[in-house]
Amino acid sequence: MRADDRRSADAGTVPAASPAFQIIVLGAGGGPNEDNVTGLLVRSTSRQWTRDSILAVDAGVHLAAIIKIFEEHLPQAIARIQSNRSAAATPVRSDTPITLIDTGKPKICMVTGPFANLELPHETAKANATYVFRNLISTFLITHPHLDHVAGFAINTAALQQTLRRKRVAALPTTIEAIKEHIFNGIIWPNLSDEGDGAVGFVSYDRLVDGGNVALGDGEGRGYIEVCDGLAVKGWSVSHGECMKHNHKGSYGSESADAGYSPYYSRRSARKDASTGSMDSARSQNYPQASEKKAYDSAAYFLRDEETGKEVLIFGDVEPDVISLNPRTARVWQDAAAKLSAGLLTGILIECSYDDAQPDSMLFGHLTPRHLVIELGVLATKVRSIASNSSPGSPRKRKRASNGHKLPSDDNQGRRPPSRHPVRRRTRSSVSPSTPIRPESPRRVSSEMVLENEDSELRAIVEEDGLSHKAAKSRHGANKHSNKPLEGLHVIIIHIKDPLRDGPDIGDDILEQLKQHEAEAQLGCTFTISKSGTSLWL
Secondary structure (H helix, E strand, C coil): CEECCCCCCCCCCCCCCCCCEEEEEEECECCCCCCCCCEEEEEEHHHCCCCCCEEEEEECCCHHHHHHHHHHHHHHHHHHHHHHHHHCCCCCCCCCCCCECCCCCECEECCCCCCCCCEECCCCHHHHHHHHHHHHEEEEECCCCCHHHHHHHHHHHHHHCCCCCCEEEEECHHHHHHHHHHCECCCCECCCECCCCCCCCCEEEEECCECCECCCCCHHHCECEEEECCEEEEEEEEEEEEEEECCCCCCCCCCCCCEEECCCCCHHHHHHHHHCCCHHHHHHCCCCCHHHCEEEEEEEEEEEECCCCCEEEEECCCCCHHHCCCCCHHHHHHHHHHHHHCCCEEEEEEECCCCCCCCHHHCCCCCCHHHHHHHHHHHHHHHHHHHHHHCCCCCCCCCCCCCCCCCCCHHHCCCCCCCCCCCCCCCHHHHCCCCCCECCECCCCCHHHHHHCCHHHHHHHHHHHCCCHHHHHHHHCCCCCCCCCCCCCEEEEECECCCCCCCCCHHHHHHHHHHHHHHHHCCCCEEEECCCCEEEEC
16 A cells, blocks of 8 residues: 655556555545545546546545645646647657647646546646546445535535536435435525435435345445446445434434434443433433434445455444444454455555544544554454464364354344353453543553453354353464464544644544554554545555
């Protein structure tokens, strides 16, 4: 993986390793700066810069960020054309980046930046950015409908007038319904979609299936659906905080029509109030009871390059499973572990909104370095399990009668499977990630903290194979000190929230904390902080 330096003269050139994906970071932040919120462009390098070859993943910022990139790099392309023209008293050389279209107007070939080698038909940054938006971007893949992920797209739809085709929005059904009801509703924004009253028809909806549509694709590509030329997607829902009941109608994430998202009262805070007898006080402040809560949906998307079969995993906003009302990320890690073990997963883009100074009660459905490394530890555990089961001499798993108990399965990630062999658990006080973290003494994530998340995996082995706990742990965590299960995996950090204060860059602090936790947990992955206006090659 390489992250381009935006100032490099050859920043847009493809490395010799010929990666499958180019990811252009339009927005790397999570606010509060409105010009640096989540927005990515992804393309398969096998398709070059062809029509419908670019996929937009979220679009809190979009067209303005593309214009900014062209404003920085277009002058170099124009200067090169002028230089070549001056030097060419004779017919233009074949390697000159000027071609003729039907009108005889020369095209400009970008020579630097994320769009290097892209031929453009216009002279100005805004005209060329609009050309990319209208012609090269096929689909907007949205993880969830918060404004920092959709605002740019909504506003930019005004640029779709007098175009020949609708722009496609692909997302899980809850996100589509929220966009339809709360954005393209004729109140917040004109209904530029092709559904509902007063539909204009600029945008069409594509509702994805949670976990993939098994009727589509085959082999490793089963469950995937094409979203642009060369790329297909499969999505999983994940949790991003909690929804709470309010008096207004129609908020997102509700089974009825009267629930909305509120990050100000966490699940752990509710348990604390209950344990101290202060739930009445919470209700007096209009905080909802636990029975009124519902997890807010976000998504994680596997993108598959149809040419090579390689994949990247891109998360929307996501909270730690260990404090979630509806922990679902383990399903994503199960899927990712199989792909990583098969050599197909090249990288993960995932949020880390805060540094370790942020307490659990103020996460608002996001991750910190300590929680991210614990989540990656779950992935590592599943990779170890696959390696252990496939290694020579590993006992072959066999099915047996459940004796009235439901055997563990991926559909039951939130509960521990029953076992006749009690497993000693560490006390929460020694490893609980809910302990507030002080800036002067950040908490380190040890390998034992990661292993606490292996309890359910160990129980599964004990239950299915009838092994003792000691034997199961030996098989499940073989060579854990010498083997780094995530060796070679690139983890790119997105959605960092800028505290807008003096002092070191928050991204530098987060990166340092991630490296410290990873060194302690011995996972083997590498971390990169994404930067707006640059490319990532995976």
